[in-house]
Amino acid sequence: MTSDDVPGDAPGTDTDESRREFLKIAAAASAILALGGIASVMKAVIFPSIPSSTQLTFPRVKVASVDSLSIGIPVEFNYPLDNEPNYVIKLGTKADGGVGPDGDIVAFSDICQHLGCNWGYVAPGGSPRVNPSYKAPGPVGYCPCHGSIFDLSQSAKVIGGPSPLPLPQVQLEVDGSGDIYAIGMGPPSVFGHNTGSSNVNDDLQGGTLVSITSETSQT
Amino acid sequence: MTEKDGFSERVAGWLDSRLGLSHPLLRPVPQFALNPFYWLGALAVVAFVIQGVTGMIMMLYYIPSPTQAYSSTQYIFQSVSNGRFLETVHLYTAYAMIMLAFMHMMRGYFVSVQKNPREVMWVVGMLMGFVTLGFGFTGYLLPWTVVSYSATHVGVGMISALPQPISNLLNFLIVGSAGDAGELLRFFDLHVVILPAVLLVLLAVKMYMLEAHGVADPTSGASAEAKARTLPIFPDVTVYLLELSLLFGAGMLLISAFFPLNLPAEYSALTAGQSTPQPDWYFLWIYQVLKVSVFEGGGGLAAALSVVTLVFIVLLVLPFIDRGKTRELSRRPVYVTLGLIFVGEVLMLSYWGSVTPGATIPLEQAALVIGGTALLIALVSLAVYRALYSRVRGRLQTVPAARVSRTEVRSGLAFAVLVAVGAVAIGTLVNSVVGIVLSGFSTSSGELLAVSAGTLALDVLGTVYVIYRLDLRTGGIRRRVKAFEVGWKG
Numbered sequence: 001m002t003s004d005d006v007p008g009d010a011p012g013t014d015t016d017e018s019r020r021e022f023l024k025i026a027a028a029a030s031a032i033l034a035l036g037g038i039a040s041v042m043k044a045v046i047f048p049s050i051p052s053s054t055q056l057t058f059p060r061v062k063v064a065s066v067d068s069l070s071i072g073i074p075v076e077f078n079y080p081l082d083n084e085p086n087y088v089i090k091l092g093t094k095a096d097g098g099v100g101p102d103g104d105i106v107a108f109s110d111i112c113q114h115l116g117c118n119w120g121y122v123a124p125g126g127s128p129r130v131n132p133s134y135k136a137p138g139p140v141g142y143c144p145c146h147g148s149i150f151d152l153s154q155s156a157k158v159i160g161g162p163s164p165l166p167l168p169q170v171q172l173e174v175d176g177s178g179d180i181y182a183i184g185m186g187p188p189s190v191f192g193h194n195t196g197s198s199n200v201n202d203d204l205q206g207g208t209l210v211s212i213t214s215e216t217s218q219t
Numbered sequence: 220m221t222e223k224d225g226f227s228e229r230v231a232g233w234l235d236s237r238l239g240l241s242h243p244l245l246r247p248v249p250q251f252a253l254n255p256f257y258w259l260g261a262l263a264v265v266a267f268v269i270q271g272v273t274g275m276i277m278m279l280y281y282i283p284s285p286t287q288a289y290s291s292t293q294y295i296f297q298s299v300s301n302g303r304f305l306e307t308v309h310l311y312t313a314y315a316m317i318m319l320a321f322m323h324m325m326r327g328y329f330v331s332v333q334k335n336p337r338e339v340m341w342v343v344g345m346l347m348g349f350v351t352l353g354f355g356f357t358g359y360l361l362p363w364t365v366v367s368y369s370a371t372h373v374g375v376g377m378i379s380a381l382p383q384p385i386s387n388l389l390n391f392l393i394v395g396s397a398g399d400a401g402e403l404l405r406f407f408d409l410h411v412v413i414l415p416a417v418l419l420v421l422l423a424v425k426m427y428m429l430e431a432h433g434v435a436d437p438t439s440g441a442s443a444e445a446k447a448r449t450l451p452i453f454p455d456v457t458v459y460l461l462e463l464s465l466l467f468g469a470g471m472l473l474i475s476a477f478f479p480l481n482l483p484a485e486y487s488a489l490t491a492g493q494s495t496p497q498p499d500w501y502f503l504w505i506y507q508v509l510k511v512s513v514f515e516g517g518g519g520l521a522a523a524l525s526v527v528t529l530v531f532i533v534l535l536v537l538p539f540i541d542r543g544k545t546r547e548l549s550r551r552p553v554y555v556t557l558g559l560i561f562v563g564e565v566l567m568l569s570y571w572g573s574v575t576p577g578a579t580i581p582l583e584q585a586a587l588v589i590g591g592t593a594l595l596i597a598l599v600s601l602a603v604y605r606a607l608y609s610r611v612r613g614r615l616q617t618v619p620a621a622r623v624s625r626t627e628v629r630s631g632l633a634f635a636v637l638v639a640v641g642a643v644a645i646g647t648l649v650n651s652v653v654g655i656v657l658s659g660f661s662t663s664s665g666e667l668l669a670v671s672a673g674t675l676a677l678d679v680l681g682t683v684y685v686i687y688r689l690d691l692r693t694g695g696i697r698r699r700v701k702a703f704e705v706g707w708k709g
Contacts (some may be wrong), residue, residue: 041627045391045613046384083285083398085488110488114515116376117369120492129579130495145373145577146494146510162579195379207398 004195017100021094056204058184060213063107063170064088066100066178072139075087076110078169079182081207084190085110086170088180089121091139095153097186100150107170108141108156111191121152141167155186165196168203240453245430247449248456252434258463259323260344261352264422265464266316269355269471274308276409281361283407285399288363289485296482306482315471317355317501319350328537328558331546332435338538342429343421345535350418355501357410360403368486369496375402380520392470438546496579504565507572511585534621549608556600563596564589587650595642599635606631634683640677647671 017197063077063086074087088107090100098104110118119141125136126141134149136142140159141150148161156167171184187198194202224232234240249565255262280299282291295302324344327333333341360371378389393409406571436446482486484490498506505527508514514523533540541554548555571588607628651667658664 004605020492042388046387048387074489081398087488110492115520116374117373117496118488118491122491129493142492145369146579147577162512192376192379206396 051215056201056209058182058200058204060173060181060183061210062179063172063182064119064180066105066174066180069100069105069180071104072121074125076105078210080185080190080203080209081138082210083207085118086182087121087141088170088172089139089152093139093153095139096155097169097171099180099215100173103120103174104131106172107153107182108152108167109170109171109185109190111167111197112143112148112163113165113167113188113191114146114148114161116191117143118145119148119150119167168200225333228515244627245452246433247451247584249369249434249436249446250448250450251437251445253450253456253459255463256484257434258460259319259326259478262463262467263319265324265467266312266319266471269330269468270309270316271415273312276305277309278411280406283361283403285363285403288361288403290615292362293482304475307478307480307633308471308481311356311475311478313355314470314500315353315467320351321501324348324534325562326557329548329555330435330438331541331551331554333541334544334546337428337432337435340425341533341538343425343428345537347425350414350421350533352501353414354410354418355499356368357406357414360406361410362482363403363486365486365490365494366483366496367492368587369494370498371406373496374498374502376518377524380524383523438548467555478549480525497573500569501572502570503570503572507568507580508574510575510578511580511582513582513585515579549604552601552604552608556597556604559600560596563592567592587646591642591646592593595639598642599637599639602638603635606634630685637678637682637685641675641682644671644675644678648675 016173019149021022023172060082061077061081063081064075069088069090070074071090071092072090076085076087078084079086086107086109088105089099091104091106092102094103095106096162098106114132119145120128121129122136122140122142124136124138128144130144131142131147136149137159139152141152141156143149143161143163146162148163149159150163150167151159153218155169158164158166168190169186170182171186173181175181179196185200185203187200189195189197189202191207277295280291280295280302282288292306296301296304299305327344356371356374361367375394378386378394379387381389393402393405395405454624484617497503508527509520509523511523513519543551543554545551567588647667648671651664651671654664655668
């Protein structure tokens with residue numbers, strides 16, 4: 001643009017100066033607004049506030065029946081979220097927190113407390129496939145990732161390996177007809193849910209709770 | 220153009236005049252750069268293009284949902300025409316891309332391309348390297364096999380060891396709150412949309428800077444005249460690059476044809492409990508660091524991740540750490556040795572990680588092996604520096620460094636090997652003696668003792684023999700000893 005076209009807008013004139021000032025202020029204001037918006041979104045992401053009004057409770061879900069379980073054969077079910085595997089196992093000997101006629105049916109989160117791998121069941125005297133030199137002293141859970149070992153007859157106490165915490169135990173209930181229901185989780189919280197916390201309500205956040213229909217059809 | 224031109228000349232002429240092919244748009248390339256080592260990054264880009272093409276074909280079939288990811292991958296393997304070949308090419312070219320990026324980085328480091336004025340190019344290149352690793356991490360989950368799912372979840376599980384704000388942000392970005400389905404979709408989106416877009420932008424920025432600064436001169440040996448000889452980007456360099464790319468592409472296709480992939484089993488918690496997941500080879504060195512016993516248990520993971528993060532940060536800001544002006548290899552013994560140690564440790568840890576899946580490494584063992592590797596490489600590197608370059612600055616300037624004779628290089632290498640073997644033998648000897656003292660004699664420790672003592676004896680004999688032969692032939696040892704003495708004193 002030359003001064004011949006629009007004389008009032010010639011460089012250095014008052015109109016030009018004020019127009020520049022206006023543009024600068026507008027740009028700065030939009031930048032501040034944009035940054036503020038981004039900051040508020042980031043704050044919500046980084047420091048989320050979990051509304052206490054939507055307090056969830058553990059669902060009651062059928063996971064197996066006493067008759068369907070045989071000793072030493074784990075059955076997998078998802079609980080409390082629909083992508084979190086657990087095992088229900090009939091150990092054959094009375095166990096802490098065990099249910100059923102012999103008090104030997106227990107269930108634990110299948111997610112190791114060390115780094116979130118899935119552990120596998122090893123019967124007394126048996127060896128995990130990944131470590132044939134290890135002989136289980138009792139019914140144990142053996143994590144193939146780093147060799148954490150959990151004593152399933154003693155509420156999954158850590159008896160070896162790097163896991164800092166025992167496995168969360170699923171609270172079970174048997175009704176009159178022999179159906180086994182999961183009704184809640186014991187501490188600590190499931191791996192990945194505010195890991196290391198003893199607040200089991202953390203288990204209910206961060207996903208979709210299992211629905212009763214999908215579980216009954218699975219067993 | 221005249222009437223006598225043939226058809227092909229006329230077509231070429233028409234294309235040239237309309238498309239401006241021979242117009243000198245881009246900076247010409249110096250002739251010395253027509254060497255594959257100058258095009259490692261370009262080959263990584265070629266690998267990226269192959270990834271794009273094969274990936275887009277697979278996207279026609281792949282379904283990113285937990286229930287269908289595995290079955291749709293299986294469909295590509297079994298039912299799509301040449302689907303298995305397609306998957307194999309995609310994976311192997313991804314491996315090649317990571318390998319080329321690593322080689323590109325290390326070559327750049329050793330010849331100091333990151334120095335003034337190319338510091339920002341290095342930083343952008345490192346970011347591209349991180350994006351490349353991100354491709355590997357996100358792509359690993361997609362087939363939903365037992366290893367890929369478990370290994371990815373160990374990686375994701377590490378997020379929980381980070382400080383709360385960072386872990387919240389990462390959880391939001393790559394995990395989400397919709398369970399497996401949401402997470403898989405995020406990984407897929409990152410893999411096929413976001414990371415490629417970021418990589419392309421970074422590539423454009425880097426190419427712009429390459430155009431501004433040109434190819435870095437060789438560190439030494441090129442005369443000003445040789446540096447001035449250039450070739451136009453079209454047709455010479457273009458044809459050269461096409462040849463190189465086709466050779467690389469053909470190589471990838473051949474390897475894929477000869478070593479086709481097998482799809483591992485589908486993920487389920489039951490199968491996962493029976494197999495040890497391992498990351499893919501490019502993350503094995505990190506995996507091995509995390510398995511050192513001191514990093515297991517409460518707070519240890521955060522410490523281990525800090526160590527690994529520190530390595531990446533140092534790599535990122537390297538040009539601002541190594542601020543020496545010279546680029547010549549012979550004048551940078553410390554940084555070259557550090558680079559060799561880095562490469563050596565990465566190779567050693569990766570191999571070690573691959574053979575000890577799931578096993579925790581005792582701290583003493585880790586310190587011995589990691590420290591030993593560093594010490595060994597440092598000693599060998601400094602010995603080679605002494606042997607090759609000591610006379611440059613020493614007082615016995617009989618031969619210029621550039622004309623070190625072949626015999627001397629050979630004997631220098633022989634000595635380096637002998638020193639290395641000797642160091643390992645001494646280390647094993649000490650180790651077995653300590654073992655016997657601490658935990659009593661056993662057959663295996665006795666064997667180790669005998670073998671290491673025997674090796675050491677042979678090594679000493681070999682050294683004596685080499686010294687004898689050398690002196691007999693050239694009298695080089697006497698001269699060398701003199702050079703060393705002067706070097707040490709000076």
